[in-house]
Amino acid sequence: MHSVKKVFLLGFISISSIVYGQDPLKGWHLKDATSDSFHGISINKTYDFLKGRKSKPVIVAVIDSGVDTTNEDLKNILWRNPKEIPGNGKDEDGNGYVDDVYGWNFLGGKDGRNVKTESAEATRIYHRYKSKFDNKTLDMASLSGDDKEEYELWKQASKIVIGKPEEQMELMFLEMAYKAVKKHEKVLRDEMKKDTFTVADLEKFTAATPAAQRAKLGYINFIKLTGIDSEDTNTTVFKELEEYIEEKKRAQDAKEKAPENYRAEIVKDNYKNINDRFYGNSDVMGPSPMHGTHVAGIIGAQRDNGIGADGVAQNVKVMMIRAVPDGDEYDKDIALAIKYAVDNGAKVINMSFGKGLSPEKNWVDDAVRYAELKDVLIIHAAGNDGENTDTTGNFPNPELKVLHRKASNFITVGASSDPKVSGDYVADFSNYGKSTVDVFAPGVKIYSTLPGKSTYGFLKGTSMASPVVAGVAAVIRSYFPDLSASQVKYVIEKSAIVDSALKVTRPGTKETVPFNELSTSGGLINALAAVKIATTLQPDKKEIKKEILPKPTFKNLPVKK
Known part of the structure; x- marks a missing residue:
């Protein structure tokens, strides 16, 4: 179940709690x-x-x-x-970005829509080069430098996308565990007469019925086994768990199906x-x-x-x-x-x-x-x-x-x-x-x-x-x-x-x-x-060496009007 632990403990963001009162750890950093x-x-x-x-x-x-x-x-x-x-629809400063008052959104469309969800980079790479490299007999010596680089990148992406055979089984068990603990959560909400709770709340709760006792034990064990933060509320746990299951399902689908190109639909850049x-x-x-x-x-x-x-x-x-x-x-x-x-x-x-x-x-x-x-x-x-x-x-x-x-x-x-x-x-x-x-x-x-x-x-x-x-x-x-x-x-x-x-x-x-x-x-x-x-340093007067890049990208193009 390490993969479940990973989404909560190793994800780029994990909500521990939202608080409005005093907490001794507020601002400890x-x-x-x-x-x-x-x-x-x-x-x-x-x-x-x-x-x-x-x-x-x-x-x-x-x-x-x-x-x-x-x-x-x-x-x-x-x-x-x-x-x-x-809000006037004009580009007063002439930088090419209209109404960039607070900054800019590179994930938006000119019609006001926004890209919210995107695929993994490995998935995009895998399908970009699949027709070029999949099931092909390649003569590596004859490949150009760019082709070799693309092939190596595609191999790395393939390893990630195809994954391990046991991942499908892990997903199945995770879905089963999710359904079971979701039932426990419903029992606990009814018995505790509260919609939001943490493991600490549960540990203080005295279960009056066998069903509540089983639900309490099952929920706490699930939290400990998956490595989820015990301070997370039940609503946070299930929200992130549902998102994680959906993400894993998309990853399974990505083996055969190219991801949706939301960028082409909304952003519409080249x-x-x-x-x-x-x-x-x-x-x-x-x-x-x-x-x-x-x-x-x-x-x-x-x-x-x-x-x-x-x-x-x-x-x-x-x-x-x-x-x-x-x-x-x-x-x-x-x-x-x-x-x-x-x-x-x-x-x-x-x-x-x-x-x-x-x-x-x-x-x-x-x-x-x-x-x-x-x-x-x-x-x-x-x-x-x-x-x-x-x-x-x-x-x-x-x-x-x-x-x-x-x-x-x-x-x-x-x-x-x-x-x-x-x-x-x-x-x-x-x-x-x-x-x-x-x-x-x-x-x-x-x-x-x-x-x-x-x-x-x-x-x-x-x-x-x-x-x-x-x-x-x-x-x-x-x-x-x-x-x-x-x-x-x-x-x-x-x-x-x-x-x-x-x-x-x-x-x-x-x-x-x-x-x-x-x-x-x-x-x-x-x-x-x-x-x-x-306080001990003097300003650095040295100029950074202006190397010439073989393939410059940021050209001095005129700004769009």
């Missing part, structure tokens, strides 16, 4: 290990240290699923395009042409803004209003770019989202998403390189598969394929925790990598904004760890605006708190390892230590 006994980022001490220094506003772009602009804790920190008049880039619409919220709203709040939820949650950065404007559907994102959208962020003044870009295959990696690499040349820092989530990304794919990444080097403006973030939060210093779902993950930051039970005027809650994932780092990067760029993106990266990684004696459970295993073996820095991000190092 901002606290200090010495004074607060939580291994957070010491942000309050950071601001105490920075008192008397002037700061400049910093724009942070959030490339995500969408952001709810009505949340009371976000409305004052949202970036607004100063040159654009909202996907094969990176320079066909003026598509989408201005709806930055979209149909599923939960993830992006939470990420935005972690970075910059208003700190001085006494309500909701506190973000990391206090002099920040969040630019919203919708490019991540329910499913795998498209490389073209991510590349153009990065370029949009850079062209509109972002100094930090947060990317809390990822996938295992990237067929148009050269487009994304060009965008990362474009950001590097424009001195923009990119922060990316390491992923939530409990795997070593030194040996497994995690895209986007800083490896600039054509240039055979790493980008100097890219930080990959794993998720840390605290023993009082989850029993360990590292999140059991987090990806890691001595060569590919740069630093760890809090990513378990993180409290932030949710869709709605005054809604807040806890989520977990490297998706939550990445914006913690993005927030710290924004603080540094705000108070030390002359430092380059590569210097901010250096500061964040150099200042990471390293304890060579600290042992943790390697994610995805039961093996105990030194925590400093899980990333390049070997430590936990700490804002106070970072700003102290920042």
Whole structure:
């Protein structure tokens, strides 16, 4: 049943709870290990240290699923395009994006519709090249370089799509278990006379009938066996479980049937042409803004209003770019989202998403390189598969394929925790990598904004760890605006708190390892230590070498009018 556990513990987003009252873990990620006994980022001490220094506003772009602009804790920190008049259907600033007041939506159509659900990238690749490679006798020596690359990509996708024979059986058992526990839940709702409950509520409940006793035992055992968070409510459990079962059914169908092309129906761009880039619409919220709203709040939820949650950065404007559907994102959208962020003044870009295959990696690499040349820092989530990304794919990444080097403006973030939060210093779902993950930051039970005027809650994932780092990067760029993106990266990684004696459970295993073996820095991000190092640096006057790309993609085309 590991696959069931994976959707709840290893998915990019998992709802722990939505709370309106007090909770001792609210904002633990901002606290200090010495004074607060939580291994957070010491942000309050950071601001105490920075008192008397002037700061400049910093724009942070959030490339995500969408952001709810009505949340009371976000409305004052949202970036607004100063040159654009909202709702008049005109492109005042001439950038090719009409009414891009808060940002842009690369998953929308000009008619206002939006792509909500998308297929896995492996499925798209498998069916794209199936007719070319399936059941064909190939002479590898005669294949061109591009054909060989496509074939290798198709083989990787085929392995994922075809999967293992036992997956069909696992799905069948999962559906049977779901039906059984759903019956238990109905009995419990009737007996407890409440529609929403957690395992903690159940443990306090005294079952008065044999049916209720069986239902209580069956429900609790199901939660424990599947590894679902015991703090999740029954409504959350079944919502996500239903979505997971549907996802697995689609994966089974994908072996024979190509996925629906919602993009062609709604977005209507020429996907094969990176320079066909003026598509989408201005709806930055979209149909599923939960993830992006939470990420935005972690970075910059208003700190001085006494309500909701506190973000990391206090002099920040969040630019919203919708490019991540329910499913795998498209490389073209991510590349153009990065370029949009850079062209509109972002100094930090947060990317809390990822996938295992990237067929148009050269487009994304060009965008990362474009950001590097424009001195923009990119922060990316390491992923939530409990795997070593030194040996497994995690895209986007800083490896600039054509240039055979790493980008100097890219930080990959794993998720840390605290023993009082989850029993360990590292999140059991987090990806890691001595060569590919740069630093760890809090990513378990993180409290932030949710869709709605005054809604807040806890989520977990490297998706939550990445914006913690993005927030710290924004603080540094705000108070030390002359430092380059590569210097901010250096500061964040150099200042990471390293304890060579600290042992943790390697994610995805039961093996105990030194925590400093899980990333390049070997430590936990700490804002106070970072700003102290920042005070010692002089601005970097060196110019980034302007390499010539063999296949340039972002051409200086005239803007569409």
